[in-house]
Amino acid sequence: MIIDCHGHYTTAPPAHKAFRDAQLAGLDPPPAHISDDEIRESVEANQLRLLRERGGDLMIFSPQASSMEHHVPDPVVAHSWARACNDLVSRVVGLFPEHFAGCCQLPQTPNGALNDSVTELRRCVEELGFVGCNLNSDPSGGHWTSRPLTDEYWFPLYEAMVELDVPAMIHVSASCNPNFHALGAHYLNADTTAFMQLLEGDLFARFPTLRLVIPHGGGAVPYHWGRYRGLADRLGRPPLDSHLMGNVFFDTCVYHQPGIDLLGRVIPADNILFASEMLGAVRGVDPETGFNWDDTKRYVDALDAPEEDRRKIFELNARRVYPLLDARLRAREVRAESWG
């Protein structure tokens, strides 16, 4: 089974965007009326089609990352927007339960209290059956006014995650800073930054079962793995394996073979989760290969690694990091067997 741990609903029907526009215009609109057919169509022609074509089975699916827009400071707006986005993802999951599992957007605001985020996380996990959340480490959107991930500011959220047994993908949203292109700088910088914050701190001594997925192949981290091993040493931190690698995971959203080869060479197979981010940052066909840039399964297939490692990357790690997904898959297998 092949699980893609990082897909976004970037193709939501236009009415959803119109709802958001009305919201940002200061109105208090109700969430858009969107039919099941519209949702089916928006997914079948896009993520689901590509998942099938490329041989994937299931995608951990979250609202569009760049549209989370946590920089909008009004907590009421943040809350109703996150709710609407998550409800829509939940409907996708309900329509295609074998192919999608929900991962929620949190109603964060810049330095705002995390109560609403905890409440929405609980709702999504306990009522909607979601298996994880996206945590924005820079709600300011490129101004980086928030506190590092090791700061106690974040602890209420970590406590809820631990209790609910769901991981977070550390994923920033749109950039409001002209220095940072969202897809080409802000996302990767946030990934790199998150890892270094975790290296400097001691978060997993306090939360030993907390699990964080750093997307986009871990930003710059695997390429500079020697630098991080050396910095851990220089800063008097424990070796990375014991300090971080029981709790931190990288996805495979790296859009060329040499990058995936490096990832597989330096990062333990236990810490890599297959993902494509489709339909995400990079669309279209790489003229050098003739295949889509974000068809990352090809790169993992071509990785010089034992089949056992590939199975971890494609399936087993995701089931371990997202135990609620694993539970659902097991229930389905049991059901399938009893039917058989």
Add this chain to the structure above:
Amino acid sequence: MIIDCHGHYTTAPPAHKAFRDAQLAGLDPPPAHISDDEIRESVEANQLRLLRERGGDLMIFSPQASSMEHHVPDPVVAHSWARACNDLVSRVVGLFPEHFAGCCQLPQTPNGALNDSVTELRRCVEELGFVGCNLNSDPSGGHWTSRPLTDEYWFPLYEAMVELDVPAMIHVSASCNPNFHALGAHYLNADTTAFMQLLEGDLFARFPTLRLVIPHGGGAVPYHWGRYRGLADRLGRPPLDSHLMGNVFFDTCVYHQPGIDLLGRVIPADNILFASEMLGAVRGVDPETGFNWDDTKRYVDALDAPEEDRRKIFELNARRVYPLLDARLRAREVRAESWG
């Protein structure tokens, strides 16, 4: 000949630091009195010793990067600090002219006018014989309040660089933002950010002979080369080779073999300049190899590449990107021949 294009005077005598402390305390101290012997000692025991031990010949040498501290807003302070730092580097070069070439610190301030930077660049190149400069793309020190490198704000400096025929290494300084560890996040983020700004813009159409070196192996860029090729395509920019690679260069400050292997695999040999950053971010011995992390010559030696490429990386590219260095080396060769 082996040229290391990225070394900092991180071992300057303590009196220099005391001068800085007095300056930051609001005094107007004269630059420290430092003897030639003190300078010799500070370099012979450190950078020069390592250069010799590791088989290097010459280092392009600049003031300590993290101490540039361009976030200090007073332009008078910035100017006298840059002058003192550059004068000290100039004395190192004067004492060991075969082993060091100067690269200057600019007296930048957050969003301050660049007149003083242009003046100091001219002084360093025309009077002190420096061959390049370090340009801080985020003088705010991690708050990123400045304008992208493609903004006309920077043009006066680019015009002077083009006229003087010197490149800039894009190198940020200390981080004042608790989110960003300077060595483990801020530096790499700045590298990644610079490349994406250049990709988005069209700077080299305006300045076709401008040359920029992105240090630390280009941040996250080579690891995500497919992402950048795909983004260029998606954003309607020309292919990277024609758009950027005549003007942008990456150094080899990547502290493990797999990282250098990736760099050599995806980036044309014409665009890679040997560097170690010693004594810089990462010090000490990698227990996995038994050698110093920043002994990057070993990784380049082990690179699976033709000798011709290695010669470009070790020498020829640096002489091409830093033509004033090349001119000096040629003069020395001619002199050596006439003595011979």
